[in-house]
Amino acid sequence: MKPELDLFASLKSLVSKIITPELNAWGVGDMSGEISLERPAMAEHGDLSLNIAMAAASRAGKPPRQLAEELLHALETDDRFGDLCSDVSIAGPGFINIFIADKALAEAVTGSLARGDDFGRGIPAGKRRILLEYVSANPTGPLHAGHARYAAYGDSLHRIISFAGDSVKTEFYINDYGSQMELFGRSLAARYAQALGADAELPEDAYKGEYLVAIAERIAADDGDRWLSTVLPEPGEEAVGHFSTTGSRLILEDIRVNLERFRVSFDSWFSEASLYENDHLGDVIRRLEASGDVYHKDGAIWLRTTRQGDDKDRVLVRKSGEPTYFASDIVYHQEKLSRGFDHLINIWGADHHGYVQRMKAAFSALAEDPGKLEIIIGQLVNVLEMGEKQQMSKRAGKMVTLEELLDSIGVDAARFFLVDRSHDSTLDLDLEKAKLKSEENPVYYVQYAHARICSILRKAAEDRVDSSPCKTTVLQPQERNLVLKLLEFPGIIQTAAATRGPHRLTAYMRELAAVFHVFYHKCPVLRAEPDQVSFRMDLCRLTGNTIRIALGLVGVSAPESM
RNA sequence: GCGCCCGUAGCUCAACCGGAUAGAGCAACGGACUUCUAAUCCGUAGGUUGCAGGUUCGAGUCCUGCCGGGCGCGCCA
Known part of the structure; x- marks a missing residue:
């Protein structure tokens, strides 16, 4: 986003430019990274607030208010700053509070509106290529509520990081x-x-879910009894291979269909089995051996991960000759890097967090920078039934599936609900409650604001509202609040991307919808004074754009009427 | 026992790199539609941020120790 179109960003760089000589004069070293303009909680504290005087006080050896006086003088005597700001003052222990001129706010609305669907989009950031891996389920059963959470989170993250300016697959x-x-x-x-x-018994610890019955019936319908002799009394190797391959293909198809319905798409699907089509495993093990941390013990091949801080060493190849999942994963990650990605993000469930250290250790053993591997741990989803926590088990076939979730509360409510809280917190999901909640889900609050805006704009078009160009340079409080909230959007995008936190965006949308609804009640648009109509319509358009963009970034629709 | 995550209003959760008087939604109570959509708005009430120390101009946020909950600690994936 061009600086002159992001008022907050350009103010920040202007303020930095003005105060840097002062900071240098204090001999506090380089504090450029610590200069920040924040939106104070209270309106009386200004539109933006600068706290650098307090941050620098101990290093400068002077009281913060005295430093603030010096900065205030520098700001007040700068012409460019004077053009953009109507007032600047010192308050509290040494805050410098800045009030932006109404004229500058109104111009920022025009500039932001001109960006259309690109309002808030970040500047493409260099050549770094990121690969984001998520969901990554066993194709042995349908996706459940836990997968749904990671799917919603991962897909939103993908959209947000891309919009913020990074290149992500x-x-x-x-x-x-x-x-x-x-x-x-x-x-x-x-x-x-x-x-x-036939009278066949399920193996011990079998996958017991009902969905397998349906799949078996389908195979029976397709293939008839062709396989019957090979599975009784005990299935042979070939039969097991056939059923696992055919079954997983059908389940994977089901997974794809449900993810698509959930508006979650992937650039690529990578099969673990395909890693074994060539001797990639051998190549990787030879490469690991170069680290000197591979050794043989008890008939197995081990990697000395303890050298990189792991609790215990890990087996790569079992004494049976079968590679472990760990070995597969090393090969897989090596493969990702060889495709040219230089930053790998994995979203894992909390039940895999103990696995992080060994994977980082494997990177070191491969002579790769472990910093290239970013693992985001998502906390689990508890499914409650009648207030009782249910153990979710794919093998036992006991789970709330993604499909059921979508059937009962719908895509929009499910996506908003699942992404609206930090991935760091465990999520309780009571399906019955979630159904009830669909009526009061905050997503409707946000969508309603969008529909309301569309309605106004439709009416304006029908009535051929006559609006003369905006002459007023004095904004109503509700207009100011709305503009200021809108101008936060580019910064919210950057923060949400940098902290991997889509929930910041949903929180922002609620705030934006709230200030819009207040504006709506206090400030008529089509019936405003003639010279106000144009500006208020612009405010509606920009709010509508912003809500639509933000909802889109978490995969939720923006209805034009409700 | 060791490691990671969490503990904030009755409930579900926010709170940016440590900022000023800790915020929303739901639930409760009282108001506002002859109007651009009342799926909205206005108001009231609700808190020792699990406990105890520490760091500093300032702590929900950082450090230490407890308490409580979740997850993990396989030659399963």
């Missing part, structure tokens, strides 16, 4: 390899036999 890692897949194949084979009326 997304990937779904399909865990279609290993013992869980074999167990899945055996479970499905038994269901298949049962579907054909």
